[in-house]
Amino acid sequence: MAFGPLARNLSFLGAGFALIATAQPALPQDADDEARIRRLEAEVRALQRRVFPGGDGRYFEPEISAGPSVSSTVNSTTTTAVTDILARLDALEAQLQRQTALNEENANAVSLLTARIEALEGAGTATTVATVDPTPTTSAPAPAARTVETPTPAPAASGPTDERLAAVQSITKPQTDDAADDEYSYGYRLWNAGFYPEAQQQLTLFVEQHSDHWRATYGRNLLGRAYLDDGKAREAAPWFLKNYQDDKGGARAGDSLLYLAEAMIALDDTRRACIALAEFAETYPGLAAGRLQTQYAANRQKVTCD
Known part of the structure; x- marks a missing residue:
């Protein structure tokens, strides 16, 4: 019991040291x-x-x-x-x-x-490969000398002769109240006179400028004939087909279909010629048995159709 106060003092002192340490x-x-x-x-x-x-x-x-x-x-x-x-x-x-x-x-x-x-390096390499020729390892033998014949130049194409120009100029162009019909009639006169290139030019001008004119079916058909009569069946065929397809009831649509068969025969295209003849007989039986009977029969004899 005598150590009670001392123990309490030591306890307080220890707590103080602990606080100082913390x-x-x-x-x-x-x-x-x-x-x-x-x-x-x-x-x-x-x-x-x-x-x-x-x-x-x-x-x-x-x-x-x-x-x-x-x-x-x-x-x-x-x-x-x-x-x-x-x-x-x-x-x-x-x-x-x-x-x-x-x-x-x-x-x-x-x-x-x-x-x-x-x-850049890749592009440069590609250019080098494309432009540099490989060096040959052996020299190629020189080609043997040969004589080269110089072809004789073909004569330059000359224009129409004075006689032809005079003959074409002698064909007059009609002058009526229907200017479009005058253009067609002039083309017809050129064709009828045998001036096929001039007729082709004139009739092309007519069908391009007057496609709605009542003469248009005549003009397209006659333009095809101007080519066909000039020995140009390949140029004639599109005009015959166009005239038939554009106006199947036109005054010359049946004629164009029959002439289309003739153009195919001239081109040795028997299959298309037979198709055109069969369609002509079916679509225009009156023409086949009437106005165009002779021409239709003659074309049928030129080909053998199934």
Whole structure:
């Protein structure tokens, strides 16, 4: 019982020492944080040197100042030390992010530049391969001399003779109140006189300018005949077919279908000739048995149809 007051004093004294011990900052922990920060700063500087050779602070302004010494940290409060550490870590992270972005931009630029160089080298190689002839390993023997005959040039195509021009000019063009009919009649006169090229030109002008005229069916049919009579069955056939298809009830549609068969016979196209003859007999039985009977029968004798 005599030791009661002493024991209480020792107890209070121990508690006081414990409070003093807890109030002091933890020195080892602050030292570790300072070492980590310095290591991160060293890594950033190393990364700067890899991206920008000779990195000596010229490319980035220093954003992190030297940290306080351990002795000064010991004298500062715990709150102040932690705040400073966090701020410095944030600055390091921001700088690392900027450095990473720069690395990616540099990598992309290098990749694009490499692709352009490869493309240019490939184009240059292709051009070289295409333009450079291989060097022959052996010399080819000289070709034997031969005599080359110079062909006699064909005489230049001459225009119509004076006699033909005079004959064509002697055919007058009608002058009536129907100018379109006058154009057709003039083409008919040229064809009837045997001037087929001139008739072709005149009748083409007529059918192109007066396709709605009542003479149009006559004009297309006669234009085909002007080609057929001139020995140009291939040029005649389209006009016969067009005249038949454009107006099957036209005054010369049946004639054109029968003349189409004649053009096919001239071209040795028996199948199409037989088709045209069969369609003519079916579509225009009156003409086949009447006005065009003789011509139809003559065409039937020229081909053998199934």
